Amino acid sequence: MSYQNILIAKEHNIATITINRPEKLNALNKVTIEELHHAFSTLETHQDIRAIILKGSGEKAFVAGADIAEFAEFSVEEGIQLSAQGQETLFNFVENLKVPVIAAINGFALGGGLELAMACHIRVVSDNAKMGLPEVSLGVIPGYGGTQRLPQLIGKGRALEMILTAGMISAEEAYRMGLVNHVVKQEELVSFCNEIAQKIIKNSPAAISMAIHAVNANYKEGENGFETEIKSFGKCFGTEDFKEGTKAFLEKRKAVFTGE
Structure with missing residues (x-):
């Protein structure tokens, strides 16, 4: 399969998937979600791939959210289908992947972007990262697992505050809450994730x-x-x-x- 919106690189039993929509701040649309599903499902079958790093292209964003233009006119039933298909195709799929996935979060991780990061097994952020679930400011709620995974990671009270205020938090705040594993300098983000992956691939x-x-x-x-x-x-x-x-x-x- 040829990809429009993602790039894949492989080196020493580690695969790196890059969401490549810099003009849209790597926002998730239907095509990107389907491509990510195909990439993850394919890499999972490769015995030589022992860890996967997921990142966004450019210096501004990991994933700045979902592509709102795609669903602005949806009906109730279409909204239900959008959430259900997205969770099954990508978010739940990544969470249950047999191969560990490390999210390299640079810049903005908002809405569906933060939900995707939370579905990954390990999260590392650059010191310039900003994270949040702004959905209620658009009259909707997180629909890709955000209301479930965020409380699991940081507790009910903090999760509700983030969701209900639609505010963003800094990398250091995310670390203090337990939302992310590590905070590193922007220029060290990918190499640090690679170091974690190197430790993982030594094991069974x-x-x-x-x-x-x-x-x-x-x-x-x-x-x-x-x-x-x-x-x-x-x-x-x-x-x-x-x-x-x-x-x-x-x-x-x-x-x-x-x-x-």
């Missing part, structure tokens, strides 16, 4: 995918996170990665994991 891909599944289970209705952990822990014993990891430990050498 099979175990990493199990860990993501187990952590996510705690936040899913009808799932018992502890039970999921127990089952996932047990499944690890049936993998080649477990055999290699324990053998390498006993032989005092570095493990060579295959993800099987």
